[in-house]
Amino acid sequence: MRMEKLRATGRFLRYSPKVSVFDRRLSSNSGKSIHSSASGYGNGFGKKCRDDVIRKWNGRACFGLYGYQGKNFRDCMERGVLDDTRRIQHRGFGSLAEKVQRNASFSTLNSDDISHFKGILGEKNVVEDEERLTIANTDWMHKYRGSSKLLLQPRSTEEVSQILKYCNSRNLAVVPQGGNTGLVGGSVPVFDEVVVNMSLMNNVISFDKVSGILVCEAGCILENLITFLDNQGFIMPLDLGAKGSCQIGGNVSTNAGGLRLVRYGSLHGTVLGLEVVLANGDVLDMLGTLRKDNTGYDLKHLFIGSEGSLGIVTKVSILTPPKLFSVNVAFLACQDYFSCQKLLVEAKRKLGEILSAFEFLDSHALDLVLNHLDGVRNPLPPTIHNFYVLIETTGSDETCDREKLEAFLVHAMEGGLISDGAIAQDINQASAFWYIREGVPEALMKAGAVYKYDLSLPVEKMYDLVDEMRTRLGDSANVVGYGHLGDGNLHLNVSTPQYDDKTLAQIEPFVYEWTSAHRGSISAEHGLGLMKANKIFYSKPTATVNLMASIKKMLDPKGILNPYKVLPHSIDSHS
Numbered sequence: 342m343r344m345e346k347l348r349a350t351g352r353f354l355r356y357s358p359k360v361s362v363f364d365r366r367l368s369s370n371s372g373k374s375i376h377s378s379a380s381g382y383g384n385g386f387g388k389k390c391r392d393d394v395i396r397k398w399n400g401r402a403c404f405g406l407y408g409y410q411g412k413n414f415r416d417c418m419e420r421g422v423l424d425d426t427r428r429i430q431h432r433g434f435g436s437l438a439e440k441v442q443r444n445a446s447f448s449t450l451n452s453d454d455i456s457h458f459k460g461i462l463g464e465k466n467v468v469e470d471e472e473r474l475t476i477a478n479t480d481w482m483h484k485y486r487g488s489s490k491l492l493l494q495p496r497s498t499e500e501v502s503q504i505l506k507y508c509n510s511r512n513l514a515v516v517p518q519g520g521n522t523g524l525v526g527g528s529v530p531v532f533d534e535v536v537v538n539m540s541l542m543n544n545v546i547s548f549d550k551v552s553g554i555l556v557c558e559a560g561c562i563l564e565n566l567i568t569f570l571d572n573q574g575f576i577m578p579l580d581l582g583a584k585g586s587c588q589i590g591g592n593v594s595t596n597a598g599g600l601r602l603v604r605y606g607s608l609h610g611t612v613l614g615l616e617v618v619l620a621n622g623d624v625l626d627m628l629g630t631l632r633k634d635n636t637g638y639d640l641k642h643l644f645i646g647s648e649g650s651l652g653i654v655t656k657v658s659i660l661t662p663p664k665l666f667s668v669n670v671a672f673l674a675c676q677d678y679f680s681c682q683k684l685l686v687e688a689k690r691k692l693g694e695i696l697s698a699f700e701f702l703d704s705h706a707l708d709l710v711l712n713h714l715d716g717v718r719n720p721l722p723p724t725i726h727n728f729y730v731l732i733e734t735t736g737s738d739e740t741c742d743r744e745k746l747e748a749f750l751v752h753a754m755e756g757g758l759i760s761d762g763a764i765a766q767d768i769n770q771a772s773a774f775w776y777i778r779e780g781v782p783e784a785l786m787k788a789g790a791v792y793k794y795d796l797s798l799p800v801e802k803m804y805d806l807v808d809e810m811r812t813r814l815g816d817s818a819n820v821v822g823y824g825h826l827g828d829g830n831l832h833l834n835v836s837t838p839q840y841d842d843k844t845l846a847q848i849e850p851f852v853y854e855w856t857s858a859h860r861g862s863i864s865a866e867h868g869l870g871l872m873k874a875n876k877i878f879y880s881k882p883t884a885t886v887n888l889m890a891s892i893k894k895m896l897d898p899k900g901i902l903n904p905y906k907v908l909p910h911s912i913d914s915h916s
């Protein structure tokens with residue numbers, strides 16, 4: 342019966358890559374192209390599947406290669422939503438916006454300070470230019486805007502050390518900044534903090550082809566590292582939609598999760614070592630390249646996910662997996678959320694070691710992408726289904742992997758878990774499928790105001806929150822659910838024409854209370870930043886937060902590093 346349906350839709354297709362998906366998604370000028378091998382499709386879906394079940398792409402061919410590269414900030418600025426208000430959430434969170442008082446113990450910048458920094462960094466890397474400062478002061482979402490008058494661009498650990506030593510002695514507050522793609526207001530100043538931007542520390546230091554261990558400076562852009570490794574036959578264990586702008590130092594400092602955590606685990610597992618400059622300028626050399634090292638406390642973990650509040654990460658050592666050439670991407674439709682869940686359980690069981698991504702989006706998310714991003718087409722027309730799942734497999738045996746995936750899909754189809762679907766036939770289609778998923782944040786930005794929540798929740802309960810939020814808000818908002826289902830990470834986004842107090846009051850604290858009641862986390866992967874510094878107690882007990890504050894006090898007694906972020910203002914004595 343189900344097989345008939347497959348035959349009728351003719352959408353299950355073979356994708357037989359000659360190069361990995363990583364090649365083309367990330368280096369659009371690579372010149373590599375992909376062809377289905379002669380035996381690549383139409384030759385069977387594995388034992389369970391008949392030849393005639395499989396069809397080519399039905400002339401739908403490809404959506405083109407979009408090569409989404411994260412958000413370029415100049416572009417953001419051109420959309421011009423900045424104003425002169427000193428509100429923190431300046432796009433208008435209204436009176437419910439977090440209000441923070443500038444810490445009076447911080448000094449204000451004077452001309453001697455500027456001269457001193459020029460002495461350390463040279464004229465060029467001490468930036469006072471208004472346009473560049475506006476960019477550095479504004480976050481990706483245009484929600485948070487500081488008023489820093491100074492952007493510093495160190496080129497070495499020694500320069501970072503000298504900057505911090507001086508700032509500490511002068512009580513000048515500092516914001517470490519990577520690619521400024523953070524989504525919680527952590528990467529931009531709140532007031533006049535000095536921005537220390539890591540972009541010029543962008544060298545690969547070493548790569549060991551035997552162990553796969555990469556050592557690089559913190560300002561390396563993730564996409565550049567992916568390209569570098571690709572040429573060596575390896576991949577980064579981390580991938581995310583902001584790859585074109587975000588930096589490895591920022592990734593480590595946020596403990597970014599991303600699209601392949603389900604396969605390669607978190608940065609707490611793959612980062613082997615760090616070099617960090619503390620608030621007083623001391624350099625902590627923890628830049629080990631060992632898989633195993635049990636000599637005392639593993640202090641690097643303190644800095645992974647500390648959002649620039651404990652030190653500036655200057656170098657990173659990371660374990661990278663070999664690049665495997667057999668990559669398949671399937672875009673599937675599910676009738677209900679329960680089917681998505683069951684599909685995940687089945688995928689883990691049946692695809693096992695080749696599963697490299699399990700992402701989901703609801704119909705509202707797809708609809709936004711179709712309406713707001715250029716050139717995107719619905720991969721499974723004409724219907725809009727309730728849920729979509731993107732599954733990627735990565736393995737080393739084309740035939741075996743393909744058979745495994747096909748058998749899994751046929752079984753899922755027969756079991757009613759999937760109502761429609763397509764396997765990318767070539768790299769362009771794979772890119773197009775990924776672009777739909779990775780494009781959701783950008784589409785939301787284009788749709789208007791967005792209230793963004795990044796939650797860890799038990800998978801079986803996750804979508805209940807989206808449904809409840811929809812009921813709460815009625816027609817006044819578009820409630821959108823998507824995220825890293827394989828990791829139990831929901832991105833709940835509420836999209837409205839503009840921000841207003843009433844909507845915010847309906848969302849918060851409800852969303853945090855709901856998450857806490859289900860023993861979830863109010864920050865799965867984006868961090869706390871300014872947005873959620875005061876919400877930490879929803880996910881962490883007081884004793885834990887107090888210990889965090891003690892650690893902060895010990896490492897940064899004057900509180901100059903990324904003030905007003907991460908820790909609640911009530912116990913962060915510097916705020």
Ligand code: FAD
Binds near residue numbers: 481655
């Ligand atoms: P920034 O935004 O510059 O900074 C983030 C935080 O880290 C700040 O608190 C900053 O002070 C600190 N910091 C930066 N560099 C350093 C350093 N060298 N030393 C010390 N502190 C530092 N996040 C995910 O986890 N998963 C995703 O899938 C994901 N997808 C995204 C998609 C889009 C389109 C966008 C815009 C964002 C996405 N993010 C995602 C959020 C963001 O990209 C990540 O948090 C990323 O790791 C931030 O890196 P960055 O270099 O831009 O850091």
Ligand code: MLT
Binds near residue numbers: 778782824832
């Ligand atoms: C994603 O998974 O797309 C990112 O974390 C960004 C977002 O949550 O919007």
Ligand code: ZN
Binds near residue numbers: 599824825832866
């Ligand atoms: Zn995410």
